[in-house]
Amino acid sequence: MSDAKKVPSDLVLSASTEHAPLDAPWDAIDIGDWLLNLPDAEYQRCAPPDHKAAGYTTTDDGRPMSINVEMIGTGLVVQHYVAETVEKHHCHLVSLSDVLTPHGWTTVQVVWDLSVRDDGDGTLTYTNRVTSHPTQEFMDFNERDGGTFEEAAAARQAASGDHNRRETPLFAAGIARHALARAGGA
Numbered sequence: 299m300s301d302a303k304k305v306p307s308d309l310v311l312s313a314s315t316e317h318a319p320l321d322a323p324w325d326a327i328d329i330g331d332w333l334l335n336l337p338d339a340e341y342q343r344c345a346p347p348d349h350k351a352a353g354y355t356t357t358d359d360g361r362p363m364s365i366n367v368e369m370i371g372t373g374l375v376v377q378h379y380v381a382e383t384v385e386k387h388h389c390h391l392v393s394l395s396d397v398l399t400p401h402g403w404t405t406v407q408v409v410w411d412l413s414v415r416d417d418g419d420g421t422l423t424y425t426n427r428v429t430s431h432p433t434q435e436f437m438d439f440n441e442r443d444g445g446t447f448e449e450a451a452a453a454r455q456a457a458s459g460d461h462n463r464r465e466t467p468l469f470a471a472g473i474a475r476h477a478l479a480r481a482g483g484a
Contacts, residue, residue, distance in 0.1 A: 302435035303394060305407045309437075311430040311451050312458040316466035320414050320424040322477035327422070329412050330384035332476040334362050340472055341366065345465035350374075364391060371457025374398040379410055388413040394433070404439040407431040414473070424470035428462055430454060 320327070334354055341352035351367040357380055366377040375398075379391035393408045411427040432440075432447070440450050 302433065302438070303405060304434045305431045306434065306437070307431060309432050309447065311406060311432055311436075312455040313427075313429045314455075314459045314462040315425065315427045316462045318424050318426075318467040318470035320422040320470045320474050322422070322474040323481055324414075324416050324422060326477040326481035327414055327473060328386045328477070328480065329389050329414065329473060330381075330386060331480075332473050333364055333389055333412065334381070334384065336364070336472075344468040344472055345461060348461055349465070368461075370397075370461050371453060372400055373457075375406075375408075377408060377410075379408075387415075395430075397436075401443050402439070404436045405433045406436050407433060412469070424466065424473060426462060426466040426469055428458060430458065 362381040364379040376396040377393040379393040383390035
């Protein structure tokens, strides 16, 4: 990895965690299967008008990768989510994402964690956690543009938090539809 793509792990641009009820049988839920087979139109329905496109591919060494294109605030973000954990009830993905801002292209690291828990009372809760870190390229880009890290982080936090609040209940509904279809209930 080039120095420009290195991630100062002690710096956080944004962190957002949202929860939503998930109405499907526990045993039928498979977040990994849903995510890695997510139709483009379903992805777009999960955060209109921000979600632009989704697809599936692999890394050169064969690891699953979800490609997502979305608007986060004023940035067009191309996510290259490499799956680190793909399970029925939990997925953890990391992306070195390309971001087109009003001032040009840069990169950030985005960590996406999707999970569902059984609340023990007959209900399930979906959790959508998104954390972004700057790359060194982002830090240099931001400095050249005359901005501070604190300003960039505040803007990213507001935009990412808003986006996550809107997409989480729609992701939960999509996962539930997938589960019900797998269970023969839809």
